[in-house]
Amino acid sequence: MAIETSRGKVIVLCHWDGCIKYGPDGVYYEGSTSEYFRVKQKTELNRLLDGLYKRFGLDKEKSKFVIWGKFPVLVQQSKLKYLLLPVVDDSSFAAMLDIPSNHPSITNVELFLEFKTTSDDVLDPNSCPNPSKRQRTDPNPSSEGCLKKALTFSSGVVSKPCLSSSLWLDDDHDMRFKDIDELKKAVDWYSMRARRKCVARETEKKDTYRFECVRTRCNWSLHAARVEGGQYGLVEITKYNATHTCSPVKSDFVADEIEGLVRLNPTLSVQELKKWWKEKLGYELQASAIREGKLEVIKRVYGDEEQSLRALPKLISVLQSSNEMVMDWRYEVFPNPNFASFSSLFWTFSQSVKGFQHCRPLVVVDTRDLYGNDDVSPRCSQFKLMIASGFDAANRYFPLAFAVTREVSVETWRWFLSRIREEVTQREGLCLISSPDKDIVTVVNEPGSQWKEHRFCLKGVCSQFCDVFGDELVRLVKKAGYSSQEREFDFYMNDMKEKRPEAWKWLNKIHPHQWALAHDNGGFRYGVMEIDTKALYAVFRDFRVAMSGVLVLMFDELREAFDESFTCSGESLNRGDVYTKPVMEKLEEFLRDYDAAAYVITPLEGDAFEVSRNKKWIVKLNESICTCGKFQGDKFPCVHALALCEKLRINPLKYVDECYTLERYHKTYSAGFSPVPEVSAWPEASGVPTLLTPKVEGKI
Ligand SMILES: [Zn+2]
Ligand SMILES: [Zn+2]
Structure with missing residues (x-):
């Protein structure tokens, strides 16, 4: 509908x-x-x-x-x-x-x-x-x-004890529920309304149930049992003490409980806090509730940006000493050298630097408001966040480096991009993908810039196109950009030329190899046409806390992502898998959807083969290329290469690029993070002045 x-x-x-x-x-x-x-x-x-x-x-x-x-x-x-x-x-x-x-x-x-x-x-x-x-x-x-149903059951039409189909728990204890799950839901809902936490406890007798308030010494309890001889697992309340002797919990109950612990050690992970909760309070709390509680405490600990900046140097020095964080400060010292106005902070973790050695030579950079997109954020930060990311073997973003900065300009991009080249990426031949932002373009084109190739996010090109020509013809830009063959690309460009010559002219000013897949000679993009900003910024979730808080929380996210990827890639390796899941799924899909036998194979000169069905393609296995453009673009066999392999009885996995192997994936995440000591043991940050936010400069 x-x-x-x-x-x-x-x-x-x-x-x-x-x-x-x-x-x-x-x-x-x-x-x-x-x-x-x-x-x-x-x-x-x-x-x-x-x-x-x-x-x-x-x-x-x-x-x-x-x-x-x-x-x-x-x-x-x-x-x-x-x-x-x-x-x-x-x-x-x-x-x-x-x-x-x-x-x-x-x-x-x-x-x-x-x-x-x-x-x-x-x-x-x-x-x-x-x-x-x-x-x-x-x-x-x-x-x-x-x-009708609800009315029938709750209006007394059926004789008491009445079956509660509304899952509502009354003080009246003559109630029956369809099954134990319905009763649990009723208790959960009641708990939330009463701002208490009532949980199921173990019972010795089969088919009997006991719920209690988690607060020690509170009298609230509820006993229930399955109705004997009853059908459908009906559950009846047998004893109910409906009065709490505890006081209602505050809405940030979780934050209150964990605050002391988090203040002592702000970098405790969600998993560690979850474990602590189970031991201390005797029941499991969902990771999401812990995460939210921790976020609340971090807000309390680091307060506003002013407070958070003062805490930043010490936090950085403990991350440097415990986890080899690499960073670069920029601040302007006041006449009184004990104070400085904060400008920018760049940071990366040695774990990312080590991991990047096993990633394909591709880096994505982007920037946004520290608190997310300006248009959805009710509260804007005065800082911008910059991010650089690689790709792991499973085609997911691999966070490399970050910066928080007062402003984004040619100057900041020059600083950020050169920090990445010097601190993070130790090799030549790198391709950079970014929006077609003029500041970034300026920096990358400067003499001495160490990027071999520069490609644009197609979404960025489309949005610039829209700004000039409206959204009517933008679909042609998208289609031309995504075409994997030159003649397809030409077709859409000609269409554009006919419909709107000035738009065609505008597009021609951008080198096609920077925005069109068919012209990505050398396959530097690995098929990546657009930056998925949601996934790119995943380690920052939607924190909306001041800067030190952002650092603490993203550290936990990053550590969790590393642990998880390391563990699951290890399991896959043990199972004997060679390539990562997305690649295998893609190949399986090809095999399922395409009938290799339907292709006619004709040997040509050298090691080239013509693969034909309704159309004709030319495949060169040894060079990993096909005229369809996908083989060299994605760096694993296209349908035509698969059909050829089938005919020649060659295992096509031979032609899957190294960058997709599980071994690479596992190595990417193998440098684990270390525990961070408690606040009392954090080293002093020597030589760093007291940092102030730019807006209070006038006070000094
Ligand atoms: Zn209670
Ligand atoms: Zn092909």
Whole structure:
């Protein structure tokens, strides 16, 4: 169903009469009835509730909606998982309404409605409102669009103990649940509302359950058992002490608990904190909750940028001594040499430097606001973040070096790029991919610049094109850029020339080898046409903390990424795998989708072969090239090379570039990170003046 989205409005998809399930992607709703609402992005929860009461013809005094949101969280680069977010107030509702702007792949907001009566009145289930009669366009006219089930169960139509289909835990203990999972959900929801943490404890008897408040000496407890002889695993509450003798937890409960520990050692990893939590508090806490708590504590520890800058020299010196961090400062010393105004900081870890030796000779650079894109960030930093990254054997970004700087200019790019060449990349023949930014172009073209090739991110070229000519013909630029054969490229360029000669002229001013795949002679790009900024900045997530905090948190992310990649590549090596997964998957896909026998192979002069089906291609295996352009571009065999290998009975893996081997992958991440000592043991940063943010210069 096509949905028309208008500016500032959000499509809210409400489901009811179904159940909440958990799948590999997190929560989803099954067997529900759905309906769309369109609301402004800044809508108060009460307005939605008013709309819902009206929509279902229900009485506010006698009934209550319980609303859950399907809330996305990023688990890996660009992979989302959905959690259940209780929508209880304006801020949780606002978080839901912000989803489409934060995640462009999600076009609407999904809510799950549960319903509960608050009076003893017996409602007649037959009088249940039917939305299809009220709404002109019912998206699902065949289903019984009403809250009948919820009304029936919670209105006393069935005799007590009543089956709670609304998963609501009342003080009244005569309640039954469909199964233990439903009861757990009811307890979880109750915990959140009561701002407590109530968890399941082990029991000795089979089919009996016990929940307790985690706070020691609190009296709250709930006992339940499976109904004897009952069908479908019905669970009944047998004993319920509904009074807490503890005080409610604050919303940043996790942060409060771990604050002392994190202050002592801010670089403790999420995994270490998770372990500590289990030992100290006796139950598991999700990594995401720990991560959030740690972020909160880091904000408290490093405060604003002024405070964070003062803490920076010591933090850097401990990372230098414990983890061989390499850095370069730039600051302007005041007449009183004990003070200086901060300009820039460059840093890289020796682990990245060592790892890059095993990566392909390709480096990507980019810059953004320290807190992410200016247009989505409500609070801008006065600093910019610069990043340089390589690619590992699995085609993923391999973070190399970073800089935080007051401004990005020709001068800063010259400094950043030369630091990378001197501190990080020890070899010749490197290709740089960046946006076609004029400052970067200037620096790379300067005499003595040590980059062998410079390629542009196609997205950057397209966006510059749009700035000049609008977005009407930009698809031709994209198609020309992605074409792997010259004649295809020429076709789109000619089309452009006919449609808009001045746009064609503009494009011709950029060397085609810098932006078009078909002209990437030598295959310096390894098929990489665009910079995926989300994946590129993954180690920075969305921290929005002052600079020292950013450094601490990214250190943990980087360490975690190294550990994970090292472990899983080790496992694959032990299994006997030779190449990384993305390459193997690509080859498997070729084998599955293409019938090698359908190609006709004709030997030509030298070691060239003609491979033909409807069209003709020429493959030279020893040079790893094919006229389709993909073999030399991706640096592993294209379909035509595979067909030829099949015919000649040659193993095509022979022609997969070294840079895709698991061994390289494993070596890339083999330099592990070391633990960082506690704050009390951090060395003094000698010779560094007290750093001030640029804006307070006037104070000195
Ligand atoms: Zn309690
Ligand atoms: Zn080919």
